[in-house]
Amino acid sequence: MLKTRIIPTILWKNENIVKGIGFDSWRRIGTLLPAVKVYNLRQVDELIILDIQATEEGRLPNLGTISDITKECFVPLTIGGGIRTASDVKDILRVGADKICLNTTSYTNPSIVSDIAYMYGSQCVVASIDAKLVGSEYYCYSHNGTVNTGRTVRNWAKELEKLGAGEIIITSIEKDGTMQGYDLDLISLVSTTVKIPVIASGGAGKYEDMYQAIKKGNASAVAASSMFNFTEATPHAAREYLRSKHIPVRKI
Amino acid sequence: MTAQVVVIDYGMSNLASLARSLEKCGASPLFSSDPKEILEASKIILPGVGSFAEGMANLSKLGLVSPLRDIASGKTIPILGICLGMQLLASTGSEGYEVEGLNLIPGKVIKLESHNDQDKIPHVGWNNIEIKQDDPILAEIPDNTDFYFVHSYYFQPTSEDTIIATTPHCGNFASVIRLNNIYGTQFHPEKSSQPGLKLLSNFLNL
Numbered sequence: 001m002l003k004t005r006i007i008p009t010i011l012w013k014n015e016n017i018v019k020g021i022g023f024d025s026w027r028r029i030g031t032l033l034p035a036v037k038v039y040n041l042r043q044v045d046e047l048i049i050l051d052i053q054a055t056e057e058g059r060l061p062n063l064g065t066i067s068d069i070t071k072e073c074f075v076p077l078t079i080g081g082g083i084r085t086a087s088d089v090k091d092i093l094r095v096g097a098d099k100i101c102l103n104t105t106s107y108t109n110p111s112i113v114s115d116i117a118y119m120y121g122s123q124c125v126v127a128s129i130d131a132k133l134v135g136s137e138y139y140c141y142s143h144n145g146t147v148n149t150g151r152t153v154r155n156w157a158k159e160l161e162k163l164g165a166g167e168i169i170i171t172s173i174e175k176d177g178t179m180q181g182y183d184l185d186l187i188s189l190v191s192t193t194v195k196i197p198v199i200a201s202g203g204a205g206k207y208e209d210m211y212q213a214i215k216k217g218n219a220s221a222v223a224a225s226s227m228f229n230f231t232e233a234t235p236h237a238a239r240e241y242l243r244s245k246h247i248p249v250r251k252i
Numbered sequence: 253m254t255a256q257v258v259v260i261d262y263g264m265s266n267l268a269s270l271a272r273s274l275e276k277c278g279a280s281p282l283f284s285s286d287p288k289e290i291l292e293a294s295k296i297i298l299p300g301v302g303s304f305a306e307g308m309a310n311l312s313k314l315g316l317v318s319p320l321r322d323i324a325s326g327k328t329i330p331i332l333g334i335c336l337g338m339q340l341l342a343s344t345g346s347e348g349y350e351v352e353g354l355n356l357i358p359g360k361v362i363k364l365e366s367h368n369d370q371d372k373i374p375h376v377g378w379n380n381i382e383i384k385q386d387d388p389i390l391a392e393i394p395d396n397t398d399f400y401f402v403h404s405y406y407f408q409p410t411s412e413d414t415i416i417a418t419t420p421h422c423g424n425f426a427s428v429i430r431l432n433n434i435y436g437t438q439f440h441p442e443k444s445s446q447p448g449l450k451l452l453s454n455f456l457n458l
Contacts, residue, residue: 096268
């Protein structure tokens with residue numbers, strides 16, 4: 001049976017790993033390569049590494065660094081940040097990444113999602129939605145959570161699936177970094193809207209939060225960053241916890 | 253030049269992660285589409301992602317179909333097909349119309365069919381293998397170990413005897429196969445963490 005995945009998300013800025021709260025006040029919490037090495041040794045299910053400065057600086061994540069990362073990473077690796085064209089994707093895959101993560105570009109140029117899906121397969125396209133509740137409706141934000149795109153999460157998730165995204169990572173901007181639990185309504189909104197796998201992101205602080213995202217939110221995978229960086233929690237212990245709650249997880 | 257591990261480069265694969273994994277296992281693989289180099293290999297890996305028809309077309313264009321069949325008929329040089337590479341070992345592939353495969357292991361490649369809500373297609377993610385026969389390629393890999401899969405088609409061997417392991421998705425499909433020295437894995441060992449590296453080093457030690 002297919003397993004529910006636990007995915008550490010690494011936010012990357014100048015070869016460092018950073019983490020903020022609510023997409024703000026970034027603080028340096030480690031260096032990139034050693035962290036990847038540790039996660040690989042601990043046999044994580046997957047890794048998502050996002051260069052949070054790339055879009056703002058109008059460039060791609062450093063290909064040399066990705067190449068160094070893939071020397072230490074023997075699980076599926078998703079890279080995001082600053083991707084604007086199918087040829088950017090080619091460069092990133094060529095140095096050993098398996099999937100790319102799209103956010104800001106998908107709003108300005110939605111056809112890039114279908115282009116990449118056509119050229120490299122849907123499994124290669126992870127569409128990222130950063131969302132915030134405005135009134136009674138969730139809206140999609142681009143540019144690291146700073147710009148309201150005017151699109152509702154409900155419609156945009158459906159659109160991304162239609163364009164050929166292979167999975168959607170849904171992040172609550174307000175919950176991110178708070179470690180107070182995922183926004184279960186948001187996750188459940190996306191997972192009931194699309195059939196493709198949904199990765200819950202933003203707010204995980206304890207293993208129980210992950211269980212809720214899977215059980216109540218219907219997520220296929222749970223991503224976490226602060227929880228693995230600022231608490232004793234590890235992806236391995238998360239896996240054992242979920243197993244004890246009868247969630248199918250990898251046997252190590 | 254001494255004989256070495258050759259990974260066939262026929263334009264159907266992202267070779268970087270396979271290269272990294274083989275290096276991690278202590279091998280220095282040669283990536284080649286040159287029939288001469290391939291005929292001198294001590295071991296051959298046929299990777300691949302994409303469509304069966306395109307994969308076969310590329311192998312033919314590069315003049316690699318006969319050399320691979322010759323090597324296989326010698327029964328001494330181990331060959332490992334990964335994902336599409338495993339599927340190309342079959343007699344035929346079918347993506348709406350039938351295409352001749354390398355025909356190194358009798359069988360056909362057909363589309364996965366959903367049996368219930370859990371059976372998503374494409375089959376993407378970690379899933380376990382159920383070992384049907386002990387085999388050196390699975391040495392020290394316990395039954396039910398999870399590997400990483402990405403595919404929509406599967407290999408249906410003509411003979412059950414060629415099935416080393418199956419995976420419970422869309423019914424049970426063959427996830428590891430073998431005939432003589434020719435092996436195939438539907439999953440990606442190079443993306444399957446420690447068990448994947450173990451399988452690759454088992455292959456390198458054959």
